[in-house]
Every structure is written in structure tokens, then in C-alpha cells.
Amino acid sequence: MAQTVMQTHGLTKKYGEFHALNAVSLTLNQGDVYGLVGRNGAGKTTFFKCVMGLARTTAGTIEIGGEKANLSAARRKMGFMINPSFFPYLNPRESLKYLCQIKGFRDKGEVERLLKLVELDGVSKTFKAFSLGMKQRLGIAGALLGSPSIVVLDEPINGLDPQGIIDMREVIKNIHTQSGTTFIISSHILSELDLVATRFGFIEQGVLIKEITHEDLHEHTKKSLFMEVDDIPKAIAVLNAIGIKDVSVNGNRLALESHLNQSNQIARALINGGVELYDLHRQETTLEEYFMRLIGGGQNA
Amino acid sequence: MLKLIHGEFFRVLHKKNIYIYFISLAVASFLLALSRSGRFNTYSIVKDAINLFYFMPPLAGGFLFSAIYTDDLNSKNLITLVGFGISKTKIVVAKLLLFVLFGSFIFALVPLYHCAVYAILGQVATADMMATIYAALFKFFLITIAFASLSGIAVYSLQRATFAIVLYILLTFNVISGLLKVAFNTVAPNLASCLISGITDKLLAGIKGGGAIALPIFEYVIYVAITVVLSVVVFHKKEMEF
Incomplete structure (x- = not known):
């Protein structure tokens, strides 16, 4: 069983009567790349602020590396990036040396090593002249300084161009593979997190509504073949006869999660078997659709 | 805490504006001395030094205050420090120590520079004059430290750079002490002696006249200690501003 490196129990943060976090209990295991997914204002950054000691919690506990009482000591072994900010008059090398x-x-x-990793090794201009993408890169380098065992990254791909996003993904993957560093990364772009995360937590209005592994998420979002027919039992019998057993039924619709490229044969068999086929189409639940369904609709994730 | 002071030292020394600013001040003071050189008398070197020192807390101290305290707010570095698990008490104390270190260096150099300029212009300071100049400067140095520490409360409680700098400048130009004296004139006519300028006046008088200095030193230490404690308390109470 994976070792727990960070845990929150009933973590609550209130601003007046507003619950920014509402009883969030989250577990981060050694070697996880944990994707914290939520819309803007869902509570992702507030969660990180509480974990890093930048905001006081209203209720609940935080445990880092088995430590509950002296969290400052535990935080010294962590790296974090929440709104990358450095002194405007320092260049990237000086900024990282300062952190060192x-x-x-x-x-x-x-x-x-880190400047090379985030491709800022040749940059001599000061932080105030940085683009948003460069600031993000330096922020990530700062978070990775000293090879911390847990790295907290809040929206790390914000402001990065497509190539930058790919590079950043590779950086996280490489570090995770090479050193087993545990990451907790927030984003409102689930499809991007999907490419790096091993586990996901979905947060909405301060509530952690679901935790799911990468595998389970893809179970929920894989492609299906949908058929609308007049006679469900007859259609199932026809499908069974041609060797298709894993049929699920929803009203007068049948769904198949296999044999997706045999729609032609399936259609012919159903018609030849005397089944009225009203509709047959392939459909995939996208990660975004899954997320929106989870949080109950609303704006795009 | 030494790590933090070390890092902050590195950071402040890499701020290029600090060199430009102090070189500009040096050039300005040289030009001022040059313009007055035709009217020099025996005591000009001391009188001019004391007049110059009146501007040390706002001009030299103000810039240091901004470099050491409020740059942290502008660049949200307090978030980095706290997030890295550095205790808020250590941050408050380290910042004050850093201010004292940089302040000591600059305040120690200023009389040497002043005397060197006047020597070039034909006025050489005697040892007595140097002692008088340093004694006067010491008072302004203490005032600068105390006001920086007092303004630190605004840095940590409000986490707004502009407000903290304005407070510091108002303190160093005696605007706030003047208002307090007017406001409490009837209730506490001896208020002036309890304010930092009064305490440092007593200390300076003691040094010059060979009188008792233990009490003003004690009062000064208490004053700074109270501001440090208040800074720590408000910093702990205040959420980090993002």
C-alpha cells in the first residue's frame, strides 16, 4: 500500500459566511501526481494556501509527512508555486540563488540544472521583463529547487504557449519518473491534467466531490456504441448470437463498450434478425463532459 | 534566521537601483557642498553635517526601508518565505537585523564621505569635529531604526507597500509626532520626551555631557522591542495578501 505523504481531514476555510473550503478530506500518497480539478473559484488555490500555511484554516487538520503539530518544518521539505512571484530586479539565476x-x-x-530544465538557462533579463509563460517556468523551477519530496503547483500551465505546455508536462513526468516526487497540481483544464495525473480530485464550491484514479476516470469516459431499437431482448439475443456479450441497457438504448469498429456488421445482424434499428452511433464522453456531469452542469470546465 | 539574512543580503545587493540611488545622493551632497564652499567658516563642516543628517532618516532610511521591507510586499515574497516554512517571528526579526546592518554601513560611511568632500573643498575636520558629527549621526541612526521597526507594523498588518512607506516618511519628517504633541498638549505636556525623538535627544545629551544614558537606552530598547512584538502579533493575525 502506498505511503500517505499528506492528508487533510475536514479542512474548512470560511471567509465570513462563505465556505471557500468545506470539510475537504484529501489524501496524497507517495508518488502520486494528484490533479486537483475545479472551476475558477472552486477552492483549489484556497486549499493550497491552507496546506502551505498562507491562510488560516477555520476547521480541520493538515498532516504532512506524518507531522501535524510542526507543519513549518514539514513545509520546508516541500516546493510550491502559487502565483509565481519573484523580485522584479533579479534575473532567473539570481532569483533561484536567493531561494537557495x-x-x-x-x-x-x-x-x-533547473534553469536548463525550464529552458531559462540563457535568459539574463530581469523578472519584470518576463512574459507570463517565463514567470510560470521560473515559478516551477523555484518549486523544484532542492528536490522536494512534495511539490504543490497551482495552475502551472497558465499562460504557457502550446509548446510550453508540452514541455512542462514532460518536466513533471520526467521528475516524477526519475525521483518519484509527489505532485499535487491544480488546473481547470482536465484534459491537460489527464496527461500527467495518476489520481484526480474534483472540487466544486469548496467541496471535494470525488476522488478517482486515472484508470477509473478513463473507465467513465471511454467510447461507446449506442443503438436505439424496438425490441431490447431480441436485439440482445441477436448480439449474443454474433458473440457480443457485454451489452448494457438504458431504456430502449443499448450500449457497447467493445466492438466499436464493427458497427457495420452489428447493424446488418440486427436488421437481418428482425430488429428495428432506429439509431446507431459511436459516442465518447469527454473528460470535460464527465467533469461537467460531476459538478452538475454550468459553465465549461 | 541566518539563512534568511544571508539570502536577503544577496537580494538587496543585487538591486541595482540601490547603487544608483546612493551615488546620486552622494553627487547631490557634493554639489551642495560645492555651492556653499565660498561661504565656509570654521564650523561649517559640523553644521552642514548636522543639517544633512536631518535628511538621512527619510532619504537613506526610506530607500533602505523600501528595499528591505516593502519590496517583499510588491513582489509577494512574504508568501514565498511563509510558504517555505520560515516562521513569521524570524521574518520580522531578520528584516530588522538586516535594516540595522545596512543602516550601520551607510550611516558609518556618510560622515567619512562628508569630511572627505569638505577636505577636498579645503575644510579639514578635527578629531573633535568628527566626534561631534558621529554623535549627531548616531541619534539619526537610532531614529531611523526605530521608525523602520514601527513602520514594520504597517508592513505586516496591512501588507500594503504604499501605506507603509507613507507612514515611514511621515514619521521621519516628524509629522506624526507633531500631530501627537498638538493633540495631547494639554493631557500629556511631557509627551515629547516619551517619543522616539525625545528618547534619542536624552541619549545624545547624555553622551555629549557625560550624563546618564542607561535610562534612555533602556527606553529605546523597550520602544523597539514593543514594535517588534506588535509586528509579530499582527503578522500572525493577518492572512497573507495575494
């Missing part, structure tokens, strides 16, 4: 010094470890090539 306040974290108290010697550079030993770490700064150069």
Missing part, C-alpha cells in the same frame, strides 16, 4: 540561500542549501549546480 533562504532555504539554506548550497547551489552545487542545482540552479543551472
Whole structure:
């Protein structure tokens, strides 16, 4: 069983009467790339703020590395990026060296390694002249400084161009594969998180509504073949006769999650078997559709 | 805490504006001395130094205050420090120590520079003059530290750079102490002696006249300690501003 590296129990944060977080109990296991998914204002950043000690919790507990009482010490072993911010007059090298010094470890090539990793090694301009994408990259380098065991990234791909998004995904994947670093990453773009995350937590209006593994998520979103027929039992019998057993029924609709490329043979068999076939189409529940269904509609995720 | 001071030292020394600013001040003071050089008398070097020192808390201290305290707010670095698990008490104390270190360096250099400029212009300071200049400067140095520490409360409680700098400048130009004296004139006529300028005046008088300095030193330490404690308390109470 995977070791738990971070856990929250009933984490609640109220601003006046507004629940920014409402009894969030989340578990982060060693080696997870945990994708925290939610719309803007769902509570993702507030959750991170509470975890990093930047906002006081109203109720609930946080446990990091088995530590509940002295969270400051535990946080020193973590890396985080929430709204990347550095001094405007420092260049990326100086910014990371500054972080090295306040974290108290010697550079030993770490700064150069990280600058190369986020492709800022040749950049000498100061932070104030950075594009949003460059700021994000430096923020991620800052979070990875000192090879922390847990890395918290809040919307890391915000402002990155398509190539930057791919690069960032590769960086996270590589670090995760090479060092087993545990990541918790928030985003409102589920399809992007889907490419890196091993587990997901869906948050809406401060409530963690579902936790799901990558495999389970794809179980819920895979393609299906839908058929609308006049006689369900007869249609099932016809399908069974041609070797298709895994048929699910929903009203007068049949759904198949296999044999997706045999729609031609299936249609012919049903018609030849005397079944009236009103509709047959292939459909995939996208990650976004799944997410929207989960949170009960509304705006696009 | 040493790690934080070390990092902050690195950061402030990499702020190029600090060099431009202080070089500009040095050039301005040289030009001022040059313009006055035709009217020099024996005591000009001391009198001019003291006049110059009146502007040290707002001009030199103000810039240092912005570099050490409010840059953290503008660049949201307090979030980074707290998120990295550095205790808020350590941050408050480290910032004050850093201010004292940089302040000591600049305040120690200023009389040397002033005397060097006047020497170039034909006025050489005697040892007595130097002692008088340094004693006067010491008062302004203490005032600068105390006002920075007091304004630190605004930094940590409001987390708004502009407000903190305005407060610091108002304090150093004696606007706030002047208003307090007027407001409490009838209730507390001796209020001035309890304010930081009064405490440092007593200390300076003690140093010059060889009188008791223990009490004003004690009062000064208490004053700074109270501001540090208040900074820590408000910092702990205040949520980080994003």
C-alpha cells in the first residue's frame, strides 16, 4: 500500500459566511501526481494556501509527512508555486540563488540544472521583463529547487504557449519518473491534467466531490456504441448470437463498450434478425463532459 | 534566521537601483557642498553635517526601508518565505537585523564621505569635529531604526507597500509626532520626551555631557522591542495578501 505523504481531514476555510473550503478530506500518497480539478473559484488555490500555511484554516487538520503539530518544518521539505512571484530586479539565476540561500542549501549546480530544465538557462533579463509563460517556468523551477519530496503547483500551465505546455508536462513526468516526487497540481483544464495525473480530485464550491484514479476516470469516459431499437431482448439475443456479450441497457438504448469498429456488421445482424434499428452511433464522453456531469452542469470546465 | 539574512543580503545587493540611488545622493551632497564652499567658516563642516543628517532618516532610511521591507510586499515574497516554512517571528526579526546592518554601513560611511568632500573643498575636520558629527549621526541612526521597526507594523498588518512607506516618511519628517504633541498638549505636556525623538535627544545629551544614558537606552530598547512584538502579533493575525 502506498505511503500517505499528506492528508487533510475536514479542512474548512470560511471567509465570513462563505465556505471557500468545506470539510475537504484529501489524501496524497507517495508518488502520486494528484490533479486537483475545479472551476475558477472552486477552492483549489484556497486549499493550497491552507496546506502551505498562507491562510488560516477555520476547521480541520493538515498532516504532512506524518507531522501535524510542526507543519513549518514539514513545509520546508516541500516546493510550491502559487502565483509565481519573484523580485522584479533579479534575473532567473539570481532569483533561484536567493531561494537557495533562504532555504539554506548550497547551489552545487542545482540552479543551472533547473534553469536548463525550464529552458531559462540563457535568459539574463530581469523578472519584470518576463512574459507570463517565463514567470510560470521560473515559478516551477523555484518549486523544484532542492528536490522536494512534495511539490504543490497551482495552475502551472497558465499562460504557457502550446509548446510550453508540452514541455512542462514532460518536466513533471520526467521528475516524477526519475525521483518519484509527489505532485499535487491544480488546473481547470482536465484534459491537460489527464496527461500527467495518476489520481484526480474534483472540487466544486469548496467541496471535494470525488476522488478517482486515472484508470477509473478513463473507465467513465471511454467510447461507446449506442443503438436505439424496438425490441431490447431480441436485439440482445441477436448480439449474443454474433458473440457480443457485454451489452448494457438504458431504456430502449443499448450500449457497447467493445466492438466499436464493427458497427457495420452489428447493424446488418440486427436488421437481418428482425430488429428495428432506429439509431446507431459511436459516442465518447469527454473528460470535460464527465467533469461537467460531476459538478452538475454550468459553465465549461 | 541566518539563512534568511544571508539570502536577503544577496537580494538587496543585487538591486541595482540601490547603487544608483546612493551615488546620486552622494553627487547631490557634493554639489551642495560645492555651492556653499565660498561661504565656509570654521564650523561649517559640523553644521552642514548636522543639517544633512536631518535628511538621512527619510532619504537613506526610506530607500533602505523600501528595499528591505516593502519590496517583499510588491513582489509577494512574504508568501514565498511563509510558504517555505520560515516562521513569521524570524521574518520580522531578520528584516530588522538586516535594516540595522545596512543602516550601520551607510550611516558609518556618510560622515567619512562628508569630511572627505569638505577636505577636498579645503575644510579639514578635527578629531573633535568628527566626534561631534558621529554623535549627531548616531541619534539619526537610532531614529531611523526605530521608525523602520514601527513602520514594520504597517508592513505586516496591512501588507500594503504604499501605506507603509507613507507612514515611514511621515514619521521621519516628524509629522506624526507633531500631530501627537498638538493633540495631547494639554493631557500629556511631557509627551515629547516619551517619543522616539525625545528618547534619542536624552541619549545624545547624555553622551555629549557625560550624563546618564542607561535610562534612555533602556527606553529605546523597550520602544523597539514593543514594535517588534506588535509586528509579530499582527503578522500572525493577518492572512497573507495575494
